[in-house]
Amino acid sequence: MAQIELRDVAHSYYANPKDESDYAIKRIHDQWEDGGAYALLGPSGCGKTTLLNIISGLLTPSQGSVFYDGTDVTELPPEKRNIAQVFQFPVLYDTMSVFNNLAFPLRNRGVGEKEVKKRVLEVAEILDLSPFLNKRAAGLAADAKQKISLGRGLVRSDVAAILFDEPLTVIDPHLKWNLRRKLKEVHEQLKLTLIYVTHDQVEALTFADQVMIMYEGELVQTGTPQELFENPKHKFVGYFIGSPGMNFLPCTLEGNIAQINGAFIELDDETAVLGNKIKGKLEIGIRPMFLECHAASVAGGIATRVKAVEDQGNFKIVTVTLAGHTLRARLPEDQAVPGNEAWLRFPIQWTKLFADGRLVK
Amino acid sequence: MSLSLERIDKVVGREIHLKDINLDLESGSRNVILGRTLAGKTSLLRIMAGIDRPTRGKILIDDKDVTGVSVRKRSIAMVYQQFINYPSLTVYKNIASPLKIAGAKKEEIDRRVRETAEMLHIENLLARLPAELSGGQQQRIAIARALVKNAELLLMDEPLVNLDYKLREELRIDLQEIFERREAIVVYTTTEPAEALMLGGNIVVIDEGRILQTGTTSEVYRNPSTTKVAEIFSDPPINYLSGSVQGERVHFAGGVELALVDHMQGVSPGPYTFGVRSNHLTLSQTSNEDTVLRGTVELAEINGSETFIHVQYDNTRLVVQEDGVHHYRIGSKISIFVNPGRFFVYDTDNKLVASPTRAYITNSLQ
Numbered sequence: 001m002a003q004i005e006l007r008d009v010a011h012s013y014y015a016n017p018k019d020e021s022d023y024a025i026k027r028i029h030d031q032w033e034d035g036g037a038y039a040l041l042g043p044s045g046c047g048k049t050t051l052l053n054i055i056s057g058l059l060t061p062s063q064g065s066v067f068y069d070g071t072d073v074t075e076l077p078p079e080k081r082n083i084a085q086v087f088q089f090p091v092l093y094d095t096m097s098v099f100n101n102l103a104f105p106l107r108n109r110g111v112g113e114k115e116v117k118k119r120v121l122e123v124a125e126i127l128d129l130s131p132f133l134n135k136r137a138a139g140l141a142a143d144a145k146q147k148i149s150l151g152r153g154l155v156r157s158d159v160a161a162i163l164f165d166e167p168l169t170v171i172d173p174h175l176k177w178n179l180r181r182k183l184k185e186v187h188e189q190l191k192l193t194l195i196y197v198t199h200d201q202v203e204a205l206t207f208a209d210q211v212m213i214m215y216e217g218e219l220v221q222t223g224t225p226q227e228l229f230e231n232p233k234h235k236f237v238g239y240f241i242g243s244p245g246m247n248f249l250p251c252t253l254e255g256n257i258a259q260i261n262g263a264f265i266e267l268d269d270e271t272a273v274l275g276n277k278i279k280g281k282l283e284i285g286i287r288p289m290f291l292e293c294h295a296a297s298v299a300g301g302i303a304t305r306v307k308a309v310e311d312q313g314n315f316k317i318v319t320v321t322l323a324g325h326t327l328r329a330r331l332p333e334d335q336a337v338p339g340n341e342a343w344l345r346f347p348i349q350w351t352k353l354f355a356d357g358r359l360v361k
Numbered sequence: 362m363s364l365s366l367e368r369i370d371k372v373v374g375r376e377i378h379l380k381d382i383n384l385d386l387e388s389g390s391r392n393v394i395l396g397r398t399l400a401g402k403t404s405l406l407r408i409m410a411g412i413d414r415p416t417r418g419k420i421l422i423d424d425k426d427v428t429g430v431s432v433r434k435r436s437i438a439m440v441y442q443q444f445i446n447y448p449s450l451t452v453y454k455n456i457a458s459p460l461k462i463a464g465a466k467k468e469e470i471d472r473r474v475r476e477t478a479e480m481l482h483i484e485n486l487l488a489r490l491p492a493e494l495s496g497g498q499q500q501r502i503a504i505a506r507a508l509v510k511n512a513e514l515l516l517m518d519e520p521l522v523n524l525d526y527k528l529r530e531e532l533r534i535d536l537q538e539i540f541e542r543r544e545a546i547v548v549y550t551t552t553e554p555a556e557a558l559m560l561g562g563n564i565v566v567i568d569e570g571r572i573l574q575t576g577t578t579s580e581v582y583r584n585p586s587t588t589k590v591a592e593i594f595s596d597p598p599i600n601y602l603s604g605s606v607q608g609e610r611v612h613f614a615g616g617v618e619l620a621l622v623d624h625m626q627g628v629s630p631g632p633y634t635f636g637v638r639s640n641h642l643t644l645s646q647t648s649n650e651d652t653v654l655r656g657t658v659e660l661a662e663i664n665g666s667e668t669f670i671h672v673q674y675d676n677t678r679l680v681v682q683e684d685g686v687h688h689y690r691i692g693s694k695i696s697i698f699v700n701p702g703r704f705f706v707y708d709t710d711n712k713l714v715a716s717p718t719r720a721y722i723t724n725s726l727q
Contacts, residue, residue, distance in 0.1 A: 043525060044495070177671065181660040184691060199525055205663035205686065225663050229686040242665040243530055289666055289684060308537070313558045313582050314640035314682070330666075333640070 002068045002082075002160035002193060004055060005031040009064035011050055017062070024050045025061065026217040032161070034069075035191040037184075039204035042214035043240070048197050049165060051214070055195065056083045056163055068160055082160040084153025088169040090145035092152070094138040098129055101137050102151045109156075119155045126186060127151050143175045147182065154186065161193040168203060180206050201241055213237050229287075230350075235357040238285050244317065247291065247327045248354070249284045258284050258353070261323030263302045265346045271353050271360055280356035290350035293318050293329035294343040295336035301343030309337055318342060362388045362423055362436075362513045364409065364546055369418035371404055371570075378404040379570045382418070386546045388513070391562030393578060394550040395593060401570040402550040406516045409548060410437050438507035439516040442523055444499035446491040446506070452478075453487040455502050459510040477509045480539055497528035504532075508539065517549045521556070533559055554596045558582060566590050583718050588711040591636050597669050597680040599705075600642060602635045611635070615675030619652045623702050624720040633714070636705035639669065639682040643698045651698040654679070661689040672697060 011025040020026060024047045032038055032055075040048045053059035054066060057078040065074040073081050084105075092101045102120045111119075124130045127147045132140060137148060146167060153162045164183075168176050184207065187194055196207050204211050205225040212222045213236070220234040232238035238246030251258040251265070256272035258265045265284055267275065275282065294301055304320040304327070316331040320342050329344065331337065353360040364386045371379035379401050386392055394402050407413040408420065411432040420428045427435065438459070446455050453474060460470045478484040481501045491499050500520060507515060520536075521529040533556065540547050540560070551557055557564055557578055564578040566585075573593075574586045585591035591599045604613040606628050612618045613635070621628055643651075656674035663669075663686050670681040670689055674697070681697055689695070706715040715721035 043527065177660060177662060180662065181671075181691070184660065188691065201526065201665045202662060205665065206661070224688070226686045226688060229665070240527060243526065245527070245530075287666075310537070310559050311561065311579055312555060314638065 003031060003034040003070075004161060004193065004195075005067040005070075006054070007065050007067065009054060009061045009066065011054060011059065011061045011063070023217055025054070028064075028219055030212070030219055030222070032193060032195060034193055037187045037194045037196075037207060037209045039196045039198060039208035039211045040214055041198060041201060041204035041211055041240075043199055046214040047217040048199075048214045052163055052165060052195065052197050055161075056085060057081045082156070082158050084156065084159045084162045086146070086149045086153060086162065086164045086167045088166045090142065090149045090170075092137050092145060092148050094136070096137060097134055098124070098137055098140070098148060099133040101148050102129075102133075102155055105152050105156055119157070123151045123154045126154070126189065127182065142170045142172070143179055146171060146179065150183075150186070154190070154192075159192070161195060164194065164196040164198075166198050166200075167196070168198075168200075176203075183207055205241075213240065215240075231359070231361075232285070232352070233359045233361070235283070235285065235354055238287075238352075238354075242287060242289075244288050244328045244330075246285045246287050249322065249325050249327070251282050251284050253282055253353075258282070258351075260284070260325070263323055265302075265351060266348055267351060267353055268348050275353045275355070275360050278355045278360060283354045284346070285352040285354050285359075286346055286350055288317065288328045288330040290347055291327065291329040292345035292347065293320070293331055293338065294345070295338040296343065298343050298345060301345050304342050304344055306338050306340055306342050320344065362546065363421075364514060365419075365421040365424075366409070367419045367421065369408060369415045369420070371401075371408060371413065372416045377570050379408070379415070382572060384565065384572075384575070386548065388546055389544055390546055391540055391560055392546070392548045393557045393560050393562060393564045394548065394567060395552070395554070395557045395564055396550075396567040397552055397593060400567045402567065403518055404570070405567070406439070406518050406548065406550060409514065410439055410516055411435050436513040437516065438510060438512035438514070440500075440504050440507045440518065440520045442519045444491075444496060444503050444523070446499060446502050448491055450490075451487065452483065452489050452491065452494075452502050455491065456487075456505045456509050459506060463510060473509050477505045480508070481505045481535060495528075497524050497532065500524060501532065504536075511545070513545050515543065515545045515547045517547070519550050519552070522552075536560075554582070554594050557594070566593055568593060584713060584716050585705070586713050588634060588636065588707050591705060591707075591713075595638055597639045597682065599636045599638055600677075600679045602637075602677065603632065604635050605632050606630050614677075615654070617652055617654060619650075619701050621701075622650060624715045624717055625701065625704065625706055626721065628706060628715060628721050632709060634707040634711070636707060637699055637703050639680040641699065641703035642679060642681040644670075644681060644683060644695065646698050648700050648702075650702065651700050654697045654699065656695055656697060658689045658691055658693045658695050660691060661687070670695070 006028050009028045010023055012023045014022045042048045054061045057076055065072055103116045106116045124133055198204050210222055213220050215236040221237045228237055228241050249260050251260045253275050256267050256269055258267055304322045306320050308319040310317040314333050318329045318331050320327050366382050366384045369379055369382040396402050408415050419426055456474045457470050483501050521532055561578050564581050565575050566573045574581055574590050582594055585594050602613050604611040607630055609621050610618050654674050656672035659671040659673050661668055661670050668683045668687045672679045703717055708714050
């Protein structure tokens with residue numbers, strides 16, 4: 001297992017990149033600790049697969065270097081980096097038995113048969129594949145096949161990290177949770193460095209201890225799922241994590257009061273002090289779940305017009321307009337539903353300030 | 362316009378795709394067809410569209426039999442799961458194509474293409490080719506093409522299923538606003554309870570080619586008539602506990618028991634299945650009536666705004682939904698609270714006998 005470090009890595013698919021927008025990876029300087037479970041989460045085209053390929057060695061970055069446990073591996077191909085990969089589609093030998101599939105990477109490296117058997121049985125046990133060891137891989141369901149792909153990575157005791165690229169794409173929805181659970185168990189038991197790439201927030205947030213959010217070739221925030229939800233450091237994180245995403249309102253600041261066309265919202269003193277020093281476009285951000293929405297006038301409530309109420313069964317999403325901006329609030333099941341008007345309150349601990357898209361903190 | 366399906370069967374080879382489908386749909390109505398993969402949703406839409414002929418039964422439009430009438434002669438627009446556009450035509454020409462085929466005037470075409478493009482927020486992409494656009498934008502074009510001709514029947518077959526969740530969220534909001542303003546009969550298929558609830562209107566729950574329940578979407582959600590409907594209309598899956606009613610109390614496996622209160626009063630003795638949705642299982646006590654179930658955490662799934670905690674309780678898997686994002690260790694012990702007022706009660710035929718909004722009726726006639 002290894003700690004992986006990227007030093008000032010940037011990559012462009014163009015031979016002569018002219019400006020920032022020609023870079024798929026803008027400048028990434030980060031590290032993945034030994035034994036951590038990481039997810040790289042972002043929308044299609046954000047550069048996450050490019051980054052994964054740089055880590056695995058399938059791609060040499062145009063700039064910067066890659067270190068494994070302090071050793072520069074930038075020029076080394078994947079097979080010299082001891083990386084195992086699990087792709088969207090299972091990669092295995094259909095005609096071989098499950099046992100032989102799992103044994104393949106070891107035999108390929110000249111490991112003795114006794115050791116091969118020991119490792120294969122161990123890994124099969126962890127992945128619940130023991131009953132299938134003598135079966136041919138071809139006849140198995142997609143989730144079992146994907147477990148074999150994972151097992152082929154796990155059998156190697158020298159593997160530095162296992163990289164996953166959208167590994168649950170071909171798995172039926174009701175089986176996904178089972179595999180997610182298995183992946184977490186594997187991590188708990190074996191303490192491997194795992195890096196999981198996906199555009200799906202459920203997969204990333206469920207799998208990883210640390211989630212790295214990628215947006216337009218940059219890592220905009222790394223944090224625990226709870227940190228990303230409660231304290232997004234970038235507007236994109238607020239938008240991308242959570243459904244519906246965070247609400248944003250352009251504002252000006254006076255003292256600790258954010259003003260939005262005549263509406264006043266109080267900020268905590270610390271944020272206000274920082275906010276008053278910063279130049280840039282200021283915006284208030286609040287999650288729909290934390291925005292209080294009342295059917296009748298309340299102390300400190302801001303009156304707004306209701307545009308729509310959507311019944312989601314166990315909660316309602318109320319869409320309101322405030323000074324020409326649309327906001328969404330998530331209304332708990334047992335709370336009164338507003339008619340044409342609703343009164344909003346912005347709890348101070350959940351009201352965040354952003355300057356030019358970044359959290360003021 | 363009204364569309365009626367009467368006793369429709371569709372048999373392909375030896376497989377029954379649809380069985381005894383009866384439906385009446387009115388202009389301006391929004392109709393969600395909710396069912397799992399392979400439940401028959403697409404087969405049903407294709408029959409409504411006139412693409413496929415039913416094996417038995419009739420299709421009536423305004424009481425006129427149109428069972429054999431070709432799709433070209435009906436006023437229908439359909440959107441599919443895959444983004445289907447003409448690759449060599451610009452976005453403008455893609456959207457204009459149905460009007461051109463219908464022989465509309467140039468000015469009329471121009472006005473309607475721009476109007477529809479604006480509705481779907483693609484007005485600045487009109488000169489582009491589909492291949493240059495993202496999946497979400499491509500599906501917006503396909504939807505615009507379906508909307509532009511103002512068809513009387515608008516059929517949408519899981520139109521958002523192939524999009525990333527953020528794009529899905531945005532398009533879902535836009536679609537709602539668009540449907541509000543339509544005079545057409547809108548029929549929309551989905552596998553997702555949340556999507557069905559968001560679209561509202563009426564719902565048809567189908568499974569294995571049969572209609573299980575119809576009604577307004579919120580009423581069916583609150584009173585799923587069978588355990589199957591409750592399963593199809595709950596995500597995460599509804600939790601079931603088997604219990605036995607004796608006198609005024611119910612005894613659950615695992616030794617827990619509680620009094621039959623509120624809507625469950627009077628339930629006659631015998632075995633029942635008690636259903637409770639995951640958002641009604643909580644990790645802190647919410648009322649004095651709450652019963653405690655103790656279990657072991659199997660996994661905590663996080664969907665961005667909520668945490669779904671899978672818990673093993675006495676050989677049953679329960680899912681608890683908690684607002685916000687929280688961390689739970691696999692294998693840790695946990696106490697789950699449930700308010701008896703939240704239970705759906707199903708009899709041994711899996712039929713609903715009491716729900717939180719519909720009290721048990723002592724019916725000596727049955």
